[in-house]
Amino acid sequence: MFAAKFGRNALLGLAALAVTTAAGGAQAFEPTKPIDFVIMAGKGGGADKMARLMQSIVEKEGLSSRPLVPTNKPGGTGAEALVHMNSANDPNHTIMVTLNSFFTTPLRQPGLKVDILKFAPVGRMAEDTFLLWVHKDTGITTFEQFLAEAKKRGKKWVMGGTGKNSEDNIITDHLNNAYGLKIKYIPYKGGGAVAKDLAGQQITSSVNNPSEALGFYEAGSVIPLVAFTDERLPMFPDVPTLKEKGGNFSYFMQRAVVGAPGMSKDALAYYTALFTKVYNSKAWQTYKSKKSLMGDFLAGAPLKSYWGVQRERHTKILKASGAIK
Amino acid sequence: MDILVSLADGMLQALQPFNLGLAFLGVVVGLFVGAMPGLGSVNGVAILLPFTFVIQDISGSATSPMIFLAAIYYGAMYGGAISSITLGIPGASTAVATTFDGRPLALAGKADKALVTAAIASFIGGTVANLLFTGFAPALASIALDFGNPEVFALMLLAFATFVGLGGDDIPKTIFSICFGLVLATVGFDIISGEPRLIFFEITGFSHGIRFLVLAIGVYGIGEMLWTINAAKDNTAMTETKMSPKTILREIRAFPAAWKGTAIGSTLGFFVGILPAAGATPGSLMAYGVAKMVSRRPERFGKGEVDGVAAPESANNAASTGAMLPMMTLGIPGSPTTAVLLAGMVIWGLQPGPLLFTEQPDFVWPLIGSFYISNVIALVVNLAFIPVFLWMLRMPFTILAPLIFVLSIVGTYAAYQNMFDVWLMVLFGLGAYLLRVLDYPLAPAVLAVVLGPIAEPKLRQSLLLSDGDFSIFFTRPIAGPITVIAIILILLPLAKLLWSKARR
Structure with a gap:
């Protein structure tokens, strides 16, 4: 407060003084x-x-x-x-x-x-962190089942995500390239809208952050299949990582x-x-x-x-x- | 019965002096930010969010800060109408439709009628929405889930249709106006491809798109104002309005004349509000369009019809309550303001989502109770202040007009802190004046700038889903009927035109 009353130059001088006199001890910048x-x-x-x-x-x-x-x-x-x-x-x-x-x-x-x-x-x-989510009504509970079903449906398997060339898009591209899938990626404006459209089964999967999917996960309408992390997440101890499933990919x-x-x-x-x-x-x-x-x-x-x-x-x-x- | 017990319990909580005080304070703050051009509920809520921590510390629950912010939200919906009517500048984007008829009423010396109608319609809209919210929240949340991309696009198409399919106006000019608005709506970075579009002269200011408020303030604050100056050069005062408690009471008694607009606005506003991505601005514009369409005298709309004030005002209040529903039950904001409220709920340690009602009843019910109470407070405060607002109108025109220009500039700057937007606003104002002189309707362009950015991604997402097949809008159980009705409404005036030509 006191310092604010001084002009800008005076303040700079004051700051310089502080640096020279109280070297190391006090905060040099405010x-x-x-x-x-x-x-x-x-x-x-x-x-x-x-x-x-x-x-x-x-x-x-x-x-x-x-x-x-x-x-x-x-x-x-x-x-x-x-x-x-x-x-x-x-x-x-x-x-x-x-x-x-x-x-x-x-x-x-x-x-x-x-x-x-x-x-x-x-x-x-x-x-x-990112996880792969599907709606519980698909009956899919494992990553292997997801791969089989996504392969079978080809372009009819739809992934919603936030924006083009974004984090979600990068993960989807990886899944397509590494597992020979043809998942269709639809860009949305925000993660919340993606989560809602997965819960309403307007899309078939998402790679939401936990914070985005948490509400619907706790309500039991969506389930995580795999985590794109190096180790299992403490909050989802039963969800394997992609690395455990043989993939060489993690993304944060x-x-x-x-x-x-x-x-x-x-x-x-x-x-x-x-x-x-x-x-x-x-x-x-x-x-x-x-x-x-x-x-x-x-x-x-x-x-x-x-x-x-x-x-x-x-x-x-x-x-x-x-x-x- | 369970619901009634919970609600009664919640209301008692909300009536505790601390919470009641917060609701009152919130409503007053909301009225102010709502009435200030450029500032809307989203600014009020965002600015005051950090202070809610203090409130939470005092009260020890997350409900009190939420009651405060929700009251700002409602208050702003009432407040937006005030400057729309008295000054002719929309106080907030949600109140743009209110200027269409509110301003003509004020110019005709009936500002008291417009203000009273707006206040009561707002109250009814809010209360109807509260009742629907209380009774059917979980069921309505599942409707919101059923609205995927094709459904939302169909709804947006319907909104455009209500504006095209209105008898009376010049149809080609209306369509031109809509197309002009749609072009403006595509400026900026495209969500689907991530590519920049129509960045004129590579000015970076265009990269965030044409902001709706920039256009709305330009059109109404500058364009319409210039038009008014031109039309009323000899008058010294903008309007002659006598004020007394008696006239206000008279207007309150005359309110039932606007029942139709209020009924349409209350229900339509609520349902548009519960759909994520929509919110109060599209809700109020659609309500205006529908009210005009079903009116027995649509030609009076835009010239000072009370239904034209009641419909958008009841709709924006109903929609703001409606927008709380996806926010609380799905964790998705239905409007910019609820996005900030959602951030607030997370900060206070709540998890919005499908389980909120069952796991946090101590938060939910007092909040719902406070919705009812804030609405009553807002109505009373608003009616009490009407004489003050009317006094503004009695200022000589030579003072009022420059004041409005200044407010337009300050308001635009306040909204975005960006001189580029201020210049753009002035440019739009001059352009709007020109179009007004040439007798082009401007409301459709404003509507297109609001709905375009919602409709376009939904159209493209739908077509991505269907591999470019347009039948996706006709074959889905909800989207199908809506699309068909919209197309009929768009073609109706064309058919009428052809029929009358054939008869001749």
Whole structure:
């Protein structure tokens, strides 16, 4: 509050003073205005719910002296958000919640001139998981039965998923390629609509995140057949992984917070500390286990190298499906 | 009987002073954000979501914060009508249809009639929807599940049909207007292919598509306003409206004249509301179209017909209650606002979905009880404030008109924090004025911009399902009859035209 009364230059001087005098000890960066908290997806989706949960944890525990102001930028599978970040006026006050479109959209649209390795690695809050779901009335209870039935029905087997060339599309492509299936993929606007259409048997399967399918799963109308994870999920101990079934494939969605390109070191340190606190909060940990999220907190150089690996992998995936050359 | 006991119990909970206070506060906040052009219930709910944590801490249950947010939602549905009627700018996208007849009524000095009709119709719409919700929630949820892609598309087709198939208007001009709106609706990134479309001059602002409110504020705040200035240059005040408790009482007694619009709006709005993806804006527009279609004097619509105010107003309230149903029972938002409410429920530790009613009755029933109570509060507050709203109208036109322009610009900026959208809004306003001078109806274009983005993906998803075979819209048990009715309605005016030509 006190600092806000000073001009911008005075404040910078003050901050510089703080760095030189109290080396290491005190926090070198403090936000001086509300923080632009960009969400790379529309209102009501998984990313949006998560972002608003983070915001409310920051608010409730009083973790930041300035509020996080969420703005949804869903346009063009994250393109709108990425461009906004790339051209941020004040990178020290601009952060974003990301999905895997953080990797795929810059690859599919090189014209955006977005290099994700230039973004500031604030913190990975979780990795979301994917399962294969069918309606219980199909009578299918195992992955083998699914393969047999999907093979038999050919193009009449319909997979609903969120968006084209998205996470759901990538998994569907993998199933088609690896098992010689002809599943038809229908893109939807959001995971909730997919879950509803599976429950209403408008489509025959989905690869929803647990958070999206949970309601219908608990009501007994949809059942999970296989998890696209490395190990079984604690919440679904009886559901085998695809690896157990002989497949060499797992897939996760990063739920990470990133800073705009050009964010200062001190600001990055501030946001990493802030989101470490959010990550360790009881509310976040409860949410993580309730929605079957995985992944430890990752920040700084390890997070950047994780992005590098993911970018590599998505380049291969998109090339294989013909989405990019 | 079980339901009645649960409901009575829930109402008692909702009537506890803390919850009652929250409902009152929520309604007042909602009225304000609803009446402010550009701000709608979705903004109010999203901004106040973090504060609900404090409410939850005080009350110790998730019901109280939800009562608060739901009251904002309802309040905004009432509030949207206020600026639609008094200023002619839709306060929120849900109140666009209210401007069609609300504004002409205000210009004719009958703003009190329009405001009272809007308030009472809103109350009836909300209450009818509450009764349906209370009695049949689980059964209705299964109807929502039966509506797949072809069914939703058929319904959207029906909505377009109600606008084309109206006698009286110039049909070719109406169709032009719809097509123009549909083109605008395709701007931006395509959901199905993920490709950008119609990004004019590679301006990034187009990548998120033409926002509905940008068009609506442009058309009504700028375009219609310029038209009014032109038409009424000699008048100093926008309208002469005397106000006294007596006139308001008189209008309340005269309300039954709008029974037809209210009945249509209440039921149609509710059913459109329970379908995920639709929500209150399409609901109110469809109710307006149907009310005009079944009216005995459709030619009066758009010129100040009370049914034209009652239908959309009862529909947007009924639809907002309806939209709660898929949110609570299926975990799917039926409107942008319920999407934020859904996020709220997750944050408060609830699992919306098929089991919510059985596993969380302590949450559900007090909330349903509060729906009834918030509606009563909103009606009373609204009626009490009508004289204040009317006072706005008595401002000299030379002050009011610039004020409306300023509100249009501020409102557009407030909605999206983006100067590009403000310029676009002004451009639409000037374009709308031109079209108005040339006597093109603009409501169909507005309708197309709302329904286009819903209808188009549904059409393409359906055709993906059927491998491009259009018979999918005729052979399915629910989609079939709806499609046939829609096509008949579209062809009806054509047949009439041919018949009258043949007779000559």
